[in-house]
Amino acid sequence: MTTDAVFSHLFRLPSDRQTKKKPETLIGDESIEKESDNDENILCRQCCQVVTSCAERMEVQGAHQHTFANPGGVIYRIGCFRSVRGCVFIGSATEEWSWFKGFSWKIAVCSSCLTHLGWVYLSAGHKSFNGLILNRLIQTS
Secondary structure: OOHHHHHHHHHOOOHHHHOOOOOOEEOOOOOOOOHHHHHOEEEEOOOOOEEEEHHHEOOEOOEOEEEEEOOOOOEEEEEEEOOOOOEEEEEEEEOOOOOOOOEEEEEEEEOOOOOEEEEEEEEOOOOEEEEEEHHHEEEOO
16 A cells, blocks of 8 residues: 555545635735625635634624734734634633633634634623634635
């Protein structure tokens, strides 16, 4: 058996992804969204797994996009989304170093390739939203 045959299954995309149009744009600083953009998907940049859609964009504390630094000094530009379908959440929720007052957080990773994509934010009032790292996402066009 050749090495190609042994490892080919590791790099093959599922058949439902092979026919999809390649993503072309980054999630950008779009201040005006066209209504037709609302049905476009937002994908993991690493593996093209569908993570959420443009229709799930939302504002938190008056803005969709926020820029924060973690305790290690790493700067993240995140976008807020109501729900995600392509992430799994890791660990216990914590309020330590939360960027949003009144919310605890868990790490969100791509459910396909496990790339760190952001965080889910949870409040005691059962409100939640997702803060996704914008440069780790791509948008279909």
